[in-house]
Amino acid sequence: MAKILRKGYTTGVHTSFAFIFALQSFMATKTLSKAFTHKMDNDDLDVTKGCEIVVTISDKKKDLKLNKIAHKPYIIGSLELYAGIGVGVVSKEGLKPPKGYPAINPTPLQSIANIYSDLYKDEKTPLYCSVSVTDGEELAKQTANAKVGVLGGISILGTTGFVKPVSADAYLDSIRTELGVAKANGYNQAILTLGNSSFTYAKEHYDEMQIVEIGNFVYDALEIVDNIGIEKAIFICGIGKASKVMQGCKNTHNRFGSIDFVDLQEQIFNELEIWVDIEITKTVKGISLQLKELNLLDEFYAMIKQKTEEKMTAWFENLNIEVKVLK
Numbered sequence: 219m220a221k222i223l224r225k226g227y228t229t230g231v232h233t234s235f236a237f238i239f240a241l242q243s244f245m246a247t248k249t250l251s252k253a254f255t256h257k258m259d260n261d262d263l264d265v266t267k268g269c270e271i272v273v274t275i276s277d278k279k280k281d282l283k284l285n286k287i288a289h290k291p292y293i294i295g296s297l298e299l300y301a302g303i304g305v306g307v308v309s310k311e312g313l314k315p316p317k318g319y320p321a322i323n324p325t326p327l328q329s330i331a332n333i334y335s336d337l338y339k340d341e342k343t344p345l346y347c348s349v350s351v352t353d354g355e356e357l358a359k360q361t362a363n364a365k366v367g368v369l370g371g372i373s374i375l376g377t378t379g380f381v382k383p384v385s386a387d388a389y390l391d392s393i394r395t396e397l398g399v400a401k402a403n404g405y406n407q408a409i410l411t412l413g414n415s416s417f418t419y420a421k422e423h424y425d426e427m428q429i430v431e432i433g434n435f436v437y438d439a440l441e442i443v444d445n446i447g448i449e450k451a452i453f454i455c456g457i458g459k460a461s462k463v464m465q466g467c468k469n470t471h472n473r474f475g476s477i478d479f480v481d482l483q484e485q486i487f488n489e490l491e492i493w494v495d496i497e498i499t500k501t502v503k504g505i506s507l508q509l510k511e512l513n514l515l516d517e518f519y520a521m522i523k524q525k526t527e528e529k530m531t532a533w534f535e536n537l538n539i540e541v542k543v544l545k
Contacts, residue, residue, distance in 0.1 A: 229271060229374045230326025232257050233349055236273035237330050241337055242347070243275075250276040269372075270352040274302065275345055282348040285370045290318050294331045295338070297345045304376060306356020310367025312402025313395065321363075321373040322349065349374060362392060365426060366399040389433055394442050396430045401446050403427060408448045410439050412455040412470065415544055420454055437468030440534055450538040453530065456523060458502045460543045464525040468533075477502065489521045490514055519543050 233256045239253035243298065252274045274282055278420050284300050287307040291298035301320035308315045314323050322330075338345070351357065354371035358364065395409055405428040411417045412432060420429045432439040436453075443451045455463075461477050462470045479496040483503070487493050494508050509518045525539045528538045 225450065228326075229257060229269075229351075229372070230323060230329065231320075232271050233273065233326055233374050234329040234333060236271055237275075237347070237349075240273040240275045240347075240545070241333065244277075245338065246371055248277070249324045250274070250278075250281045269354070269357060270353065272302065272350040273347065274350070274449035275347045277343060277345055279346040282346055283350070285320075287370050289320060291346075292319060292322070292327060294334050295336055296341050296343065297338070297347055299327075299330065300348045301371065302348030302350030304357075304371040305349050306354075306363055306368035306371040308367060309369050310399055310403060312399035313366065313368070315373075315425065317367075321368045321371070323373065324376050326374050338392060339393055353460070362396055366396055386435065386438075390435060390438055390442070393430055393432055393435065393439050394446075395447055397439075397442055397448065400428045400430075401448050406449040406452045410436075410443075410451055410453050412436075412453075412459050416454040416457065416542075419542075420543055424452075434469050434471040434474075436463055436470055436530075439534060440530060440539070444534050444537050450540065451530075452540045452542060453526070453544045454544065457506060457519065457543055457545075460522050460526045460541065461502050462534070464522055464529055466529060479505075485521070486518065492518055513544075519545065 236253040240251045243251035243253065252272060255271050257269050257271065276282065279298070282300060283303050283304060285305060285307050287309070289301055289307040291300045299320065299322070306321035308317050308319055308321050311317055313321070315321050335536060351372055358368070358372045361372065368497045400408060405425070407428060409420045409424045409429040410432045411420050411429060412434070417429065417431055430439070440451055458477070459470045461482060462475070465478055465481060467475050479500060482502070483494055483496050486505070490509070492509070492512060492514060494505050496505070506515060506518065509515050523543050526541045526543070527539055530541070531537070
């Protein structure tokens, strides 16, 4: 029997939980109050799984320990909400939280505002609040936060409130965020990479802000590029992945299909007038070695590049697409 994967709550939901308890505690004691929560376990591959979220509320701003990067608070009635230690500050345009404010997404921010208006009726007494994540600065190093302009910690995220277990949604959201930041900061050329070699190549030739690692999500990434209005996509990958896309694979993970070597053999014959032996090898690398011995390797790579560009352009006719196939 297949294991049923567990959902979990987002950092935004946990922050809302902690905010309720911290606010209730302050209302009862009228002194500095803190509430702690740990992001519940689930079956998602998430660096924040198990992290400790801390909400602090006081009537004195000096009681708060804040992210050292200067930032503005969110103003919610008489409440000022700051980024505490381990929660990032937004330094670039293109994210949902505005530049210069704590990296707290609109949904959890609205949840906090609703809780505050429901529970706290003393509009004359100003309150100060920080949201912190223990070791958040270290956790953020495992994410793309610094690249997209979230500095000094992680983001407080959430849309539906639930983390879907091991889903593609988080990866696609990350691609969407990185491309959105690139667009907002003046880049009209997106560099899409598949694999470590292509990412290393891209960093040597392009600005890092415009480079996005897209995993196997070829079609989805191009669709995001098209939707947000970036004019050109440069797709960088190895010969194997390019061959898959050339044959129509929209996602290059093995579970979505393998290379059709009979079709590849026929295309090579039609274009290069050579009949490669696919019985001695079932890899594109093996075919490449055969063609290299015949001094046809460059022609083979040029063929794959052209046909991959044609396939992608057929998917997105209005998008300028260039393919770079690395040897």
